[in-house]
Amino acid sequence: MTATSPNLLVVGGGVSGLVAAYRLRKRFGAAARITLADGAARLGGKLRTVTMAGGPVDVGAEAFIARRPEVPALLDELGLSDQLVYPAGLHPLIWSENSLHPLPQNTLMGIPADADSLRGLVDERALEQIAGERALPLDWTPGSDMSVGALVGERFGAQVVRRSVDPLLGGVYSGLADTIGVRAAIPTLAEALDRGATSLSAAVADALPAPTAGPVFGTLRGGYEVLLEALSAAASVEFVPEHIRSLRRDGEGWRADPVGRVDGVILAVPATQLSGLLVDIAPKAAAAAERIPLASSAVVALALPIDVNVPPNSGILVATDATLEAKAFTLSSRKWAHLAERGVTLVRASFGRFGDAGIVDATDEDLVAAARRDLAIVTGVSDMPVATHVQRWHGGLxxxxxxxxxxxxxxxEEVAGLDGVEVAGALLHGVGVPACIAAATTAAARLSGRVAP
Ligand SMILES: Cc1cc2nc3c(=O)[nH]c(=O)nc-3n(C[C@H](O)[C@H](O)[C@H](O)COP(=O)(O)OP(=O)(O)OC[C@H]3O[C@@H](n4cnc5c(N)ncnc54)[C@H](O)[C@@H]3O)c2cc1C
Structure with missing residues (x-):
């Protein structure tokens, strides 16, 4: 198929779809027809910025991994480098056994290479188990996979899983160690085990990245909304506020209901919706997408009086053997210097790990009450908020x-056989915004090669 001014469709207007549309516009110029369909009333998917206490607050993703190049490079391309901000450099805490502990250092997603890393967070028995682990034979088949919870639980015990690993996986995937696999979530650990590490401690020590200077995270001064607006303007799409219901072959192109015939399509939707769109044209791919479960979560943003006494830390993760409903607090005004200037204290409480549908569907009133109750337990702060925002993310991650x-x-593999269909999105090669940008860029390059080789 050769078309210098093709008629293209991007399904899904989250960051993946917007980046894909922007890349296609850059490749084909103003003459191409690029339609972007999203059934939600707004663009952005899991990126959303609301106005609270007189300024922008992100209530979906609130940061990105700064060691990956994609976000800074994209901001630079879009003339937005002045938006880039880094955290104030404070450390996070873990709430466990009714007290706050420093987040363990020198771990891989909370998995320690030695007992010292977890001293104070787990009891003496758990520390002895970690210390003795190197001496026990390890049964790992190269190329195999298992849940992080099963691996760490067997080698180091349940306390390490619940107090050190779960809190981190709850943040990244809204998951639990038991629902997240080693190979996709911690590939460097799987590789170290494949190379023949004789214990989990040895594999972690081998896989631990060399300490680097510089911030781990970054964000946008004006919130992700600034990026969404710039991408949307630069992509100059025809926006169709509709769910795409089906996709089928139409001569050399594709027919998407209700948009019509197009030369090529990028599907940038969550796993469940992807499965529905592929079911007739790529049944094996559809079945595989259907087997990717989604976790729901909720964010409660609180604007509290400026003088409340939240600790001087970037956030608080909650151990899964603690009895709180919240899974984490981001102490936004402490974490980000630009938010400290707002005249209020901003805190984000997060709820919902895989399987916790109940709390996510609680009323706004109940979620705000739970956020305030749990914040009071962990920090002693019980002041009445001056503003609140509740955001639910069904099937968020x-x-x-x-x-x-x-x-x-x-x-x-199956989609590669469909000439003119590409897939992008958080289900593929990383849930973080940088990984979504990378996958969308790849999808757009592949589609460009197909429609105008
Ligand atoms: C609460 C939360 C906090 C997070 N925090 C961070 C963070 O701090 N840093 C980070 O890097 N990442 C974070 N993430 C992850 C990251 O935000 C997401 O993985 C990423 O934004 C997903 O983008 P996407 O475009 O692939 O998918 P989505 O944002 O899910 O967009 C998909 C879009 O497709 C649309 N759609 C679905 N079906 C159809 C259809 N049939 N037709 C048309 N449109 C359809 C949907 O309406 C949606 O808008 C967080 C995620 C959540 C939920």
């Missing part, structure tokens, strides 16, 4: 369970 990479390979 795909669970990268054991075997996830096989499911992704099955999707990509």
């Amino acid at each position: 795909p669970q990268y369970g054991p075997g996830h990479l096989d499911r992704v390979a099955a999707i990509e």
Whole structure:
């Protein structure tokens, strides 16, 4: 198929779809027809910025990994480098056994290489188990996969899983160690085990990245909204506020209901919707996408009086053997210097790990009450907020369970045989915004090669 001014469709207007549309516009110029369909009333998907206490507050993703190049490079391309801000450099805490502990250092997603890293967070018995682990034979088949919870639980015990690993996986995937697989979530650990590490401690020590200077995270001064607006303007799409219901072959192109015939399509939707769109044209890929579960979560943003006494830390993660309903607090005004200037204290409480549908569907009133109750327990702050915002994210994050990479390979393999259809999105090669940008860029390059080789 050759078309210098093709008629293209992007399904899904989250960051993946917007980046894909922007890349297609850059490749084909003003003459191409690029339609972007999203059934939600707004663009952005899991990125959303609301106005609270006189300024922007992100209530979906609130940061990105700064060690990956994609976000700074994209901001630079869009003339937005002045938006880039880094955290104030404070450390996070973990709430466990009714007290606050420093987040362990020198761990891989909370998995320690030695007992010292977890001293104070777990009891003496757990520390002895970690210390003795190197001496026990390890049964790992190269190329295999298992849940992080099963691996760490067997080698180091349940306390390490619940107090050190779960809190971190709850943040990244809205998941639990038991629902997240080693190979997709911690690939460097799986590789160290494949190379023949004789214990989990040795594999972690081998896989730990060398300490680097510089911030781990970054964000946008004006919130993700600034990026969404710039991408949307630069992509100059025809926006169709509709759910795409089906996709089928139409001569050399594709027919998407209700948009009509197009030369090529990028599907940038969550796993469940992807499965529905592929079911007739790529049934194996559809079945693989259907096997990627999604976790729901909710964010309660609180604007509290300026003088409340939240600790001088960036956030608080909650151990899963603690009895709180919240899974984490971001102490936004402490974490980000630009938010400290707002005249209020901003705190984000997060709820919902895989399987916690009940709390996510609680009323706004109940979620705000739970956020305030749990914040009071962990910090002593019980002041009345001056503003609140409740944001639910149903199916917010795909669970990268054991075997996830096989499911992704099955999707990509069958879709590669569909001339003019590409897939992007958080289900593929990382849930974070940088990974979504990378996957969308790849999808757009592939589609460009197909429609105008
Ligand atoms: C609460 C929360 C906090 C997060 N925090 C961070 C963070 O701090 N840093 C970070 O890097 N990442 C974070 N993430 C992850 C990151 O935000 C997401 O993985 C990413 O934004 C997903 O983008 P996407 O475009 O792939 O998918 P989505 O944002 O899910 O967009 C998909 C879009 O497709 C649309 N759609 C679905 N079906 C159809 C259809 N049939 N037709 C048309 N449209 C359809 C949907 O309406 C949606 O808008 C967080 C996620 C959540 C939920």
